[in-house]
Amino acid sequence: MDHFLYRDGALYAEDVPVSEIAASVGTPFYVYSTATLLRHFQLFDDALEGTEHLVCYAMKAASNQAILRTLAQAGAGMDVVSEGEYRRARAAGVPGEKIVFSGVGKTAQEIRTALSEGIRQFNVESEPEMEVINAVALDLGVVAPITVRVNPDVDAKTHAKIATGKSENKFGIPISRASEVYAHAASLPGLEVIGIDVHIGSQLTELEPFKLAYEKVAELTEQLRSEGHNIRRLDLGGGLGIPYTRSNEAPPLPVEYGKLIKDTLGHLGCEIEIEPGRLIAGNAGLLVSDVIYVKSGEGRDFLIVDAAMNDLIRPAMYEAHHDIVAVKEPAPGTEMQPYDIVGPVCESGDTFAKQRNMPPLKSGDLIAFRSAGAYGAVMSSEYNTRPLIPEVLVNGDQFAVIRPRPTFDEIINRDTIPEWL
Ligand code: LLP
Numbered sequence: 391m392d393h394f395l396y397r398d399g400a401l402y403a404e405d406v407p408v409s410e411i412a413a414s415v416g417t418p419f420y421v422y423s424t425a426t427l428l429r430h431f432q433l434f435d436d437a438l439e440g441t442e443h444l445v446c447y448a449m450k451a452a453s454n455q456a457i458l459r460t461l462a463q464a465g466a467g468m469d470v471v472s473e474g475e476y477r478r479a480r481a482a483g484v485p486g487e488k489i490v491f492s493g494v495g496k497t498a499q500e501i502r503t504a505l506s507e508g509i510r511q512f513n514v515e516s517e518p519e520m521e522v523i524n525a526v527a528l529d530l531g532v533v534a535p536i537t538v539r540v541n542p543d544v545d546a547k548t549h550a551k552i553a554t555g556k557s558e559n560k561f562g563i564p565i566s567r568a569s570e571v572y573a574h575a576a577s578l579p580g581l582e583v584i585g586i587d588v589h590i591g592s593q594l595t596e597l598e599p600f601k602l603a604y605e606k607v608a609e610l611t612e613q614l615r616s617e618g619h620n621i622r623r624l625d626l627g628g629g630l631g632i633p634y635t636r637s638n639e640a641p642p643l644p645v646e647y648g649k650l651i652k653d654t655l656g657h658l659g660c661e662i663e664i665e666p667g668r669l670i671a672g673n674a675g676l677l678v679s680d681v682i683y684v685k686s687g688e689g690r691d692f693l694i695v696d697a698a699m700n701d702l703i704r705p706a707m708y709e710a711h712h713d714i715v716a717v718k719e720p721a722p723g724t725e726m727q728p729y730d731i732v733g734p735v736c737e738s739g740d741t742f743a744k745q746r747n748m749p750p751l752k753s754g755d756l757i758a759f760r761s762a763g764a765y766g767a768v769m770s771s772e773y774n775t776r777p778l779i780p781e782v783l784v785n786g787d788q789f790a791v792i793r794p795r796p797t798f799d800e801i802i803n804r805d806t807i808p809e810w811l
Pocket residue numbers: 448451469492493552589591592593627628629630665666667668669704708764765
């Protein structure tokens with residue numbers, strides 16, 4: 391459920407007409423709904439009620455500080471994967487003890503920053519990384535709390551580029567080697583082993599892969615405990631999918647996911663952490679764009695819009711589907727017509743949708759890409775020297791620009807010309 395609905399023939403973001411934001415900030419732009427962000431966070435928090443837990447929002451999905459602060463004020467922790475994310479979370483007001491550090495290649499510098507300024511735990515991905523965390527901790531005279539990310543060799547049944555839990559993926563250590571790796575960790579005086587971490591992929595639309603992975607984690611918890619490790623926290627990653635089409639998709643609900651967690655792991659008495667990103671932010675954001683031209687091609691019409699692959703790369707990168715709607719609600723009975731919806735970037739890959747049925751549209755009409763809140767703005771670039779587009783946050787009848795559009799001068803003046811030129 392989200393808070394982007396038609397009212398009196400116009401698309402609203404909560405209580406604000408989308409067209410009013412467009413008139414104020416110009417197109418294209420991202421707009422997020424506070425109510426949707428909070429609702430989705432709450433669904434996870436409620437799903438784990440009765441179990442000691444922390445929902446650590448995977449901020450890679452949408453990392454604007456206004457979004458982070460909204461969620462942090464509701465009680466969320468953060469899952470970060472870089473020093474930049476760590477610093478951004480801290481700047482948004484998230485305390486170190488609510489920040490989990492994930493990621494396959496944490497550098498010594500990143501580890502030092504987190505250890506000096508406060509961290510809940512590192513999710514360690516390899517033995518060499520474990521050695522570096524140990525060395526940095528000893529150097530700083532502290533002990534680093536860690537879990538080890540195990541790769542359970544489970545098929546997440548999602549797009550190959552976002553599956554992470556098979557043995558051929560670069561993530562975690564093979565679960566078959568866990569015993570050995572945990573013994574190694576326990577021998578390092580700068581580390582305190584507190585738990586186990588697992589994350590098998592993103593946009594999972596079935597519970598079965600989670601079940602298989604969590605059953606393996608349950609078994610491993612008992613095994614590691616019998617080997618003398620005080621396993622007391624389980625980080626179960628993120629990955630629960632969202633409906634990208636309004637019509638036929640119904641991925642499992644957070645409450646069902648929460649029940650699965652309790653059923654598979656509840657008996658162990660561990661504190662549970664989860665790291666959802668997409669389900670919290672995805673349907674809490676729209677990308678709003680303007681039709682520049684309608685062009686008649688050979689047997690097809692193109693809608694050339696002012697958003698492009700640099701603003702939303704998911705269709706080009708993962709063949710992802712985003713529902714696209716007209717901001718002005720089509721009158722009942724309007725006959726739809728197929729368009730190829732494309733951006734202005736000089737690549738055929740800059741195609742958002744082919745033969746998509748839309749109401750008849752003309753230059754100057756606004757359209758909105760749904761489900762664009764996660765992995766939208768954060769994956770955007772300035773390709774073709776197109777400025778990063780603004781982000782706007784709506785809360786009831788108020789809205790605020792939470793990242794302004796840079797000027798061309800700001801972009802161009804970042805380059806420096808060497809003296810010899
Ligand atoms: N935890 C870890 C360790 C992760 O690697 C990820 C996502 C998450 C949590 C959050 O997963 P989520 O709940 O959002 O599914 N750019 C891609 C998605 C990449 C996901 C990467 N890792 C896309 O646009 O579909």
